[in-house]
Each structure stands twice: as C-alpha cells, then as structure tokens.
Amino acid sequence: MKSSFSARLGRRLFVLGLLSAATMSAYAQWKPARPINLIVPWAAGGSTDQVTRVAAAEMEKALGQTIVIVNQPGASGAIGTKSALDAAKDGYTWTAGAAQDLGTYQTLGSVNTSIKDWHLFLNVANIQVIGVNPSRPWKNAKELLDDMKARPGQISVATAGVTSAAHAAMDQIVKATGVKYKEVSYDGGNPAVVATVAGEADLTTQLAVEQADMIRGKRLRPLATVSDKPLELEGYGVIPPLSQTVPGFNAPANYFGIFIPKGVPDEVIKTVEKIWSEQIAKSETLKKYATSRGALFNPLYGDAAQKAVFPAVQANAWNLHDSGKTKVSPDTVGIPKP
Numbered sequence: 001m002k003s004s005f006s007a008r009l010g011r012r013l014f015v016l017g018l019l020s021a022a023t024m025s026a027y028a029q030w031k032p033a034r035p036i037n038l039i040v041p042w043a044a045g046g047s048t049d050q051v052t053r054v055a056a057a058e059m060e061k062a063l064g065q066t067i068v069i070v071n072q073p074g075a076s077g078a079i080g081t082k083s084a085l086d087a088a089k090d091g092y093t094w095t096a097g098a099a100q101d102l103g104t105y106q107t108l109g110s111v112n113t114s115i116k117d118w119h120l121f122l123n124v125a126n127i128q129v130i131g132v133n134p135s136r137p138w139k140n141a142k143e144l145l146d147d148m149k150a151r152p153g154q155i156s157v158a159t160a161g162v163t164s165a166a167h168a169a170m171d172q173i174v175k176a177t178g179v180k181y182k183e184v185s186y187d188g189g190n191p192a193v194v195a196t197v198a199g200e201a202d203l204t205t206q207l208a209v210e211q212a213d214m215i216r217g218k219r220l221r222p223l224a225t226v227s228d229k230p231l232e233l234e235g236y237g238v239i240p241p242l243s244q245t246v247p248g249f250n251a252p253a254n255y256f257g258i259f260i261p262k263g264v265p266d267e268v269i270k271t272v273e274k275i276w277s278e279q280i281a282k283s284e285t286l287k288k289y290a291t292s293r294g295a296l297f298n299p300l301y302g303d304a305a306q307k308a309v310f311p312a313v314q315a316n317a318w319n320l321h322d323s324g325k326t327k328v329s330p331d332t333v334g335i336p337k338p
Contacts, residue, residue, distance in 0.1 A: 030271035032092065035066040038258065039095045041080025042160065043073045043188030047126055047207045051256055052096040054289045055123050055280065062275045073187040076161030077101050078110035085113055085261050091268035098126070099255045099305075101163040103313030104320060107335065108163065109327030114334060115313055119269050120305035121276050122257035123286060124209075125296040128169035128226035129239060131211045132203040133196055134218065141224040141245040144203070145177055152180035158192035158201035161185045162325055163316075165254055166192060169205035169226040171319035172251050173242070196220065207254070208233060208294035227251050233294045252311035253296070276301045314338040 038056055042048045049071065056067040072080035077097055084095035099120060105111035130141060138144040148155050159166035166189070170181060184201045186192040189210040196204040197219045204211070205226055214220040216235045225231045228243035228250040243249040260269065280286065281299040290297035300308055317330035318337055331337060 030091075030265075030267040032063055032065040034092065035068050036063075036091075037070055037087075037093045038067050039070045039072050039080045039084045039093065041072055041074075041077040041083075041095060041097055043186075043191055044071050045190035045210075046160065046188035047165070047209045048097045048256060049188070049190070050209060050293070051124055051286075051289065051295070052258065054286055055258060058280060058283050058285060059272075059275060062279050063271075075110055076163040076185075078105055078108075078163070081105060081113070082111045084259070085111065085117075087261075089261065089263040091260070091264040094258055094260050096258045097256065098165060099257065099259075099309035100165075100168060100252075100312035100316040102259060103309065103335070104163055104317045104326075104330075106333045107317050107321060107326040107328055107330045110163075115306065115309065116334070117262055119260045119262060119264075119272075120257055120301060120309065121259070121272060121280075122255045122298065122300040122305045122308065123280065124257075124290050125253040125255050125298050126165065126207040126209055127229075127231055127254065127294065127296075128165050128205050128251075129208045129211055129215075129231070129294075130169075130203060130205055130223040130226065130242070131193070131196065131215060131220040132223060133199055133201075134221050135199065136202050136221075138223060139221075141240075141242055144223055145173075145179060145245065148179035148181060149177075153182055155203070156182045156184050156201040158184050158186060158196045158204040158206070160187070160189045160192050160206065162320065164189065164192075165207050166205040168254070168312075168316045168319065169251070171323060172226060172249075172315070173205070173246075175319060175322070176246050176249050193220070208239075212236075212293045231294050234292050252315050253308070254312055255298075255300075255305075255309045257300075257305070273301055311338065 087093035103115035189206040193210050222239045224242040231239045287297045317335045
C-alpha cells in the first residue's frame with residue numbers, strides 16, 4: 001500500500017512539475033502584439049532619457065516589438081509617472097527614472113504611489129558631480145563651500161526640480177555643511193546642465209552621465225563627486241570625492257531603471273525578468289554606455305532591486321522632509337528614518 005501510494009504521489013508531483021514548468025515557459029514567451037509606450041518623465045537628453053533609450057533598444061531585440069519613448073516632463077517627474085500609473089494595466093505602458101524619485105512622490109503629495117507599487121528593473125547606478133561653469137572662480141570643492149558659507153543663498157545651482165538627483169545632492173551637501181544656495185529648476189537634467197554651461201547658473205549637481213560630454217569638452221569644471229568615492233571618467237580622468245573635503249560625507253547609490261506598475265499580467269513581468277537576467281545583465285552596449293558616461297553597470301530586478309534602492313529612497317524622502325518640502329512625514333507612508 002505504501003509503495004502504491006508513493007508511486008501515485010510521485011506521478012502527481014511529476015505532473016505538477018510539468019505544469020509548473022509549462023506555466024513558467026508561457027510566462028517567459030510573452031510576445032507583445034503592439035508597440036509598448038515607455039514614458040520618460042523628464043526632458044530628452046537627460047540621464048533617464050539616455051540610459052532608457054539604450055535599454056529599450058536592447059529590449060526591442062528580445063521582444064520583437066517596438067518600444068516607443070514618450071518624453072513627458074513636468075512636476076519633477078510626477079506627471080509622466082502618474083500617466084504610467086493611471087494607464088490600463090495591460091503591460092503596454094511603462095515608465096523610467098531614478099528609483100529614489102519614484103519612492104518620494106507620495107511624501108511630496110504629487111503622486112499617490114509607493115516604491116513597492118512597482119516592478120523595478122534597474123540598469124545603472126549614477127553618481128552626482130559638482131560641475132561649475134569654467135568662468136566661475138572655484139578650483140576645488142573647499143573654495144566653493146567656503147564661498148557658499150560667506151555668501152549664503154547667493155550662489156545658484158541648476159537642478160531638474162525638487163525630486164531630481166541634483167536637488168537630492170544639494171540636500172546631502174546642506175545637511176553635511178550647513179551651506180545655503182539659490183536653486184534654479186529646469187524640466188530635466190540636460191536643460192540644467194546646458195543652463196550651467198550657458199552661465200544661467202553658477203553650477204549644477206546633476207549626474208555625471210549628463211555632464212560627461214561638457215566635462216570632457218572643458219565647458220564644465222568638475223570639483224567633486226557627491227560621494228565618498230572618486231569617479232574615473234573616460235576621456236577626462238579622476239574626479240575626487242566630496243568626502244576628501246567634508247570628512248565622513250557619503251551618499252547612497254542612485255539607481256536608474258525601467259518601472260512597470262504592479263497589476264499587469266504576470267506573463268509580462270516574467271518575460272521582462274527573463275530578458276533582464278539573460279540579456280540586459282550581459283549587454284555590452286549598456287556596459288559601454290555606463291563606463292563611457294561615468295555610471296555603474298549593475299542590472300537588478302525583483303527583491304534585490306527593492307533592497308538596493310531603499311537606502312536612497314529613505315535618504316531622499318527624509319532630506320526633503322527636513323527641508324520642509326514634503327506634505328506628509330515619510331514614516332507615515334512606510335519610509336522609516338534611516
């Protein structure tokens with residue numbers, strides 16, 4: 001009897017295993033029937049736009065379908081993000097950006113969404129750089145910070161708005177040094193960098209990927225990374241970390257990627273996960289983009305992605321709250337103080 005029961009149980013488990021494998025295989029073979037809209041909630045040419053176009057081109061090869069990039073800037077990324085959140089949950093509308101921005105919209109009262117409401121597909125981690133207009137006098141971070149202390153609120157910093165990488169960088173700098181500055185906001189990282197080059201602002205703390213060409217062309221002077229780590233930029237050299245000037249300074253990694261709202265069919269997510277692990281993680285094109293622009297190539301998804309981005313979400317949310325820019329305290333929406 002025991003032998004017969006064991007045999008029947010073994011057959012059932014075998015059949016269930018086959019069904020499970022078939023189900024997973026079906027999930028991994030989702031073939032979109034029409035183009036996918038990928039909303040970039042920032043202006044063209046910025047950090048999100050750059051890496052998203054590279055990643056989208058790689059994904060098109062795997063999916064056999066066009067991915068249409070739709071630039072929809074406004075409200076520091078909130079407008080485009082909300083469009084993706086409100087779209088039909090059929091798997092045909094995605095968005096992109098910095099995970100630390102996505103995780104703070106709820107505290108700002110701009111979009112009622114949490115980082116956990118999204119499937120994260122991360123491609124690179126970016127680093128902010130203090131880049132000044134070459135006509136300005138500062139030759140290193142110490143000279144700049146000393147001048148900001150001597151002339152509080154008079155030195156202008158170009159950013160892409162209150163949830164942008166540059167604003168988050170300045171929040172970290174203010175917290176560590178107590179300096180005050182004048183913020184000049186634009187609709188994206190690229191416009192903020194161009195404005196700094198044109199002299200509309202004294203400096204920018206946008207991402208290295210947005211400043212790289214201007215740094216190489218000597219149209220921006222990099223003073224420091226907003227980090228405790230130096231950055232080697234191809235065609236330029238090494239940019240020292242701010243921690244050399246401000247002992248103990250550090251900032252969490254700023255991960256970028258493609259975000260798909262939860263609630264879409266499982267087959268969509270399983271397919272993208274398969275592409276991410278088997279193709280995006282090995283993409284020489286994305287790797288080349290990262291090394292040439294001063295970014296860290298580090299594709300992640302699932303629980304690993306959520307875990308990787310949360311320190312930056314925490315830091316950004318609480319810095320915004322401490323500077324009086326949030327509508328609700330981060331701890332009321334699941335973001336405990338770091």
